[in-house]
Amino acid sequence: MTTNELIEPRAHAAPSAPRQRGLMLLLLVANASMLAVYMGVGSVLLPLQIAAVDPAHKVAILGLVGGVSAVFATAFNPIAGALSDRTGRRNPWILGGALASLAGLAFLSTVRTAVMLGIGWCLVQATMNVYQAAVTAVVPDRIPPSRRGTASALVGLALPIGGTVGVLIASQTSDSITTGYLTFGALVAGAAVLLTCSFRDVPRPAPAPAVPRRQRLAAFLSALSHHDFRWAFIGRALMVLGYFSVIGYQLYILDDHIVLPSGLEPAAAMAILTPVSMAAMAVSTVVGGLLSDRWNRRKVFVGASAALAGLVTVVPVLSPTWTGMLVFSALNGLAFGCFMAVDTAVVTLVLPRAEDAARDMGVLNIANAGPQIIAPFVASAIVTAFGGYSALFLVGGALSLLGALAVLPIRSVR
Known part of the structure; x- marks a missing residue:
């Protein structure tokens, strides 16, 4: 899965306030269903299938499948977005x-x-990113700037809601893989039908004249020459890499590293850990954002949350127990939620030029998507080389701690 920012210069034909509220609710449903697929399939059903096919090489296979499919996700998202821009319509791409x-x-x-399995998951990642690109574009298309904060907050809640629902569905259908996959497919298709039938496409202006590819690439990457933006980019990339290196292997960690209570299977354990982590993430996202606004301090929240994410990885190493994993999941969710909420505010404050905000936030998306491509390969190599998951926790923690240090050189934000 890839993260896409929701910043564009203006909305087109914004609906009335009651219609805006209905649209934002349906966008929450559309995004939550998408994240349910990513979390439920990617974290539970797919690892279970791989383990059933080749238990001896499951770590290496999951790393390879996850890495290659992430390349497909990263490639198809901007391609589908550009095509929907060119056609001037979103609904066919959402539904299709x-x-x-x-x-x-x-x-x-x-x-x-x-x-x-690899081919199938690449196909799902590609088609889901066609859906994701079009759904993401609805906010700048239809929501006026004055309501973007509310819309972004609602969309942000899709992660804890969708992640929890997805893992719960996957854990309940782990004994019937076909039922699980069809349930997820019906969920995202139903959300698409609901959104597209409730809100018709609106006319959009013709696309701007084409710019030479080399000139587009140079302009796209120019933000990285800006000192503060570059350090914010590095910190985000390190934090995301550390987080997904561990989270992507959570099912295998529960199966091979953690001593679970008698009768508790790894899939059922995921159904407990994920709501714990996601609830903590939702709380820290709101609280961290509000307090950073009230105190007008950003760096301390970003640095402290990244440092916490790094330190808590020691817990399952020292205590590879169910209690240790519960503590880790709760604290890791708190840390990641606060980091992502406040770090996004930091990035918006260090953008080189206001008129290039959408483009430069697209550059930041590389720091979200790139590490998710690399993470499965990194995690697989670490587990294989060191023969266990303790090293994976420690490396993930070290990356998060480096992400905390990366905020220190930023000068223009307190």
Whole structure:
């Protein structure tokens, strides 16, 4: 899965206030269903399938499948976004992406080899990112600037809601993989039908004249020459890499590293840990954002939350128990939620030029998407090389601590 920022210069034909509220609620549903697929399938069903196909090499296979599929996700998102921009319509891409994902998930439920699992998950990632690109564009298209903060907050809640729902569905259907995949496909298709039937497309202006590719690339990357933006980019990349290196292997960690209570299976344990982590994340996202506004201090929240994320990885190493994992999940959720909320505010304050805000926030998306591509390969290599998950926790923690240090050189934000 990739993260996409919701910043654009203006909205087109903004609906009335009651319609805006209805639209934002449906956007929450659309984004939550998408994240349910990413979390439920990517964190539970797919690892279970891989373990069933080749238990001896499951770590390496999950790393390879996760890394290659993330490349597909990263590539298809901007391509689909550009195509929907060019056609001037979002609904066909939302509905088409969701229905194609339903077909991809149905196909994935039928395969029984590692190669076909990889192909199936790449197809799902590609089609889900067609859906994601179009859904993301609805906010700048239809929500006026004065309401973007509320819309972004609601969309932000999609992660804890969708992540929790996704893992709960996956854990309940872990004994029937086909049922699980079809449930997720129906969920995202239903959300797409609901959104597209409730809100029709609105006319959009013609796309700007084409700019030479080399000139576009130079302009796109120019923000990284700005001192403060560059350090914010580095800190985000390190934090995301540390987080997803550990989280992507959580099912295998529960199976092979943590001593679970008698009768508690790894999939069922995920169904407990994920709501704990996501609830903590939702709380710290709101509280961290509000307090950083009230005190007009950003760096201390970003640095402290990244440092906390680094330190708590020691807990499951010293105490590879169910209690230790619960403590880790709660504190890690608190740390990551606060970091992402306040760090986004930091980035908006260090943008080189206000008129290039959308483009430069797109650059920041590389710091979100790139580490998610690398994380499965990094995690697989660490676990294979060191023969266990303790090293993975420690490396993930070290990356987060480096992310905390990266905020120190930023000069223009307190």
